[in-house]
Amino acid sequence: MAVVERQQWDVVVVGAGGAGLRAAIEARRAGARTAVICKSLFGKAHTVMAEGGIAASMANANEHDDWKTHFRDTMRGGKFLNQWRMAELHAQEAPDRVWELETWGALFDRTPDGRISQRNFGGHEYPRLAHVGDRTGLELIRTLQQRIVGLQQEDHRETGDHEARLKVLQEFTVTRILKGADGQVAGVFCYERESGRFLVLEAPSVVLATGGIGKSFKVTSNSWEYTGDGHALALLAGAPLVNMEFVQFHPTGMVWPPSVKGILVTESVRGDGGVLRNSEGRRFMFDYVPDVFKEKYAQTEEEGDRWYEDPDNNRRPPELLPRDEVARAINSEVKEGRGSPHGGVFLDVSTRMPAEVIRRRLPSMYHQFKELADVDITAEAMEVGPTCHYVMGGVAVDSETAATVGVPGLFAAGEVAGGMHGSNRLGGNSLSDLLVFGRRAGLYAAQYAMSGAGSTVVADDVEAAAAEALAPFGGPSGGAPENPYTLHQELQQTMNDLVGIIRREGEMAEALERIAALRERARRIAVEGHRQFNPGWHLALDLRNMLLVGECVARAALERTESRGGHTREDHPAMVREWRPVNLLCHAEGEGIGLERVRTEPIRADLLALFEQEELAKYLADAELEGELGR
CATH class of the missing domain: 1.20.58.100 (Fumarate reductase/succinate dehydrogenase flavoprotein-like, C-terminal domain)
Known part of the structure; x- marks a missing residue:
């Protein structure tokens, strides 16, 4: 049998993106000895590619915004298939998670009076995304990473050991969730990518925070780590995946040159005023506003442009429709022969904003196109098209605790967890999602571990995992x-x-x-x-x-x-x-x-009351909900 090292922990977090780091911080704060397994280098998680902002109803840009409006927008975006309790908790807790980041040192852009700045994004009724230019994900990871380091320094001061209660294992890949004979989680089997050595981390609680599945698709905005590891680990451990058919194709990825096809063009370009044009130079999105959105979206260019100056007029430009609607519209234009030379459409911000404002508000986009495509976005339009970006489906979890269905001791948060976003995710909801449910997963994983639950690793399972890993040789x-x-x-x-x-x-x-x-x-x-x-x-x-x-x-x-x-x-x-x-x-x-x-569980009556009955009638078919509509 291959040599396998062993370590003992209370909580093991698989993944070191935003959800994983936030889970690890909370588990450590709850007193659990916590190990974080990072497939890439610490700080290089795919979360850094989330550029536009963190959705939270702080009402800094519009005093009318509140958690109920955010909840309503999220349910509308997900076409009412969302796990409604997750959407409720997310909308209620997101502002606290953003303010918490600020206390930990996150440097958000500010309003003239010093509050956290918030920008427009598709599907959100009000400007709601707290942002750091177009590098918000990078700042989020930097802040959480520094918080991890700070906690390790606390351990060092108290015990003389940097790794006493919180350790990060860089460049390790988990291949199996290990369970005891009683079916409870007992740990994970992993290997170090540099040396190939095998390691078993024994723990009663495991948190999956591995992100998405985009590398299964040819054109994707996802980084190399997104190979569906957490989804597969959960499946093989006996947990179900929910609604995996719902894959989000972000409407705007780079389409040229081929070497960068699919790389994300942040939605904040459109949130700040960028418009989509076809090869005829026409803003085609006005042709694709679905009937259910007619009341909320502009029908003319003049009306759409007015919204940027006066968001209270409640008629948003159609470029800010939910992502699924925009992606299908772009696909239709290309299919009908009105696409750009390289198979996309044009995203124009150069005629909408002064060059110095573009460079200040969209610095990453400016440099990305300048360096990779030799396009100056302050002077010419970008070519963009749909790219596989996010999976709404994922591991089925409990809304309150992030515990997986059917596998005691296994938790999941972030993109790997399903239910929160329904059939379509609104931009900016991913970063607040991973903060809200990363925290909850870490907290409840720690509580489960500290309760004395857990099991013992089965030796034959370790041997089988090692044999499986070595089979390709x-x-x-x-x-x-x-x-x-x-x-x-x-x-x-x-x-x-x-x-x-x-x-x-x-x-x-x-x-x-x-x-x-x-x-x-x-x-x-x-x-x-x-x-x-x-x-x-x-x-x-x-x-x-x-x-x-x-x-x-x-x-x-x-x-x-x-x-x-x-x-x-x-x-x-x-x-x-x-x-x-x-x-x-x-x-x-x-x-x-x-x-x-x-x-799905019927939506609670007080939450149903947030919607117009006519709107609900277009979506809902559950008998209990029909009864609510009839009252």
Whole structure:
């Protein structure tokens, strides 16, 4: 058997982005000995790419904003499929999490009277995003990272040991959640990417905060770490994934040159006044305002532009529609031959803002296009198009505690957790989501661990995890060896072409057949060399996760015969009221994925009262809700 080192902790946090770091801070504050496992270098998490801001109803830019309006916007954006209690807690607690960041040293942009500045974003009724230029995610990670270091320094002063109660393990990858014979969490199995050494961290509580799944798609804004690790770890541990069909394609990713295709162009460009034009120079978004949004969105350019000067007029420009609506509109323009030369559309901010204001408010975008595409956004338009950006589906969790369904001791927060955003996430809600539920996951994971719960790692499971990790070095037992890079490219192309922004029954069925064939071929993956930093080996292990997640997305998307939020079926283009209360749960069944339909919990009556009855009638089909509407 391979040599496996062991450590004992109370809480292990898998992932060191915003959700993971916030969970670790809270667990440590609650008294738990906490280890953070970081797939990349500490401080390099994908959260740094969240540029526009943190959504929180602090009412700094508009005195009318409050948590109820934020809740209402979130439910509307998610087309009422959100786990409503999560959306409620998120809206209520987000302002405190932002103010908390400020007390920890976050340097937010300010209003003229010294308050935290807040900007416009799609789907939000009021300017609500607290921001640091267009580098908000970077500032969030910097602040949380410094808080982690501060807590380690406290430990050093008290015990002489920097790692007494909080430790960060950089460049480690978790391959299995370990459970005891009684089914409770007992720890994790992981390996160090540089040396290849194996490590078991024994702990009664594990928090998954691994982010998204974007590297399963060919065109994505996601960084290399986003291979669906947490989703697959939860599935293999016995926890279900909820509503994996809902994948958000951010409407504005770079489209040129090919080497940077998909890299995010922050929504704050549009929030600050940028407009979308087709090859004819026309602002086409006015043609794509859905009936349900007609009351809130401008019908003419003059009306839309007036909103930036007077947000109280309540008629926002259509460039600030929810992301799913904008992405579909861009896709339609390109499909109908009105796209830009490289297959996107034009995002114009140069005619809307002075050059010095662009450089001050959008410094990252200015440098990104100047350095990578030789485009000066202060003088010319950007070419943008939809890119796989975020998955609304994820591990099914309890709204209050972030505990996963069915696996005692396993928690999840951030993008890896499902339910909060329904069928479509509003921009800026991701950063407040990871702060609110990162904190809750860390707190309740610590409480669970400190209660004396937990189990003992089964020795055979450790041996099996080590054998699984080493399998690619053994070569295939039969048939020709397979290259992990080839399989990854084929999976990305399959997901991009057959389970992308516009979906059809026959194509998704074909995708499932291809994924099954890829999984069979993946058994024959062979890698050369040794365990010391071996990218081919790393990808071979990541492929297991991407294939599992890819099947979940395709299978759930094939099952849901309607279009809602981030899920668009060309063969079922309408949103169907009978599907509104239906969640699709994916379970690991043998080597494949099984589906289960579960009805959502009815929304509480006082929260229903926040919406107009006519609006609710367009979405809701639950009998209990229909009864509420009739009163």
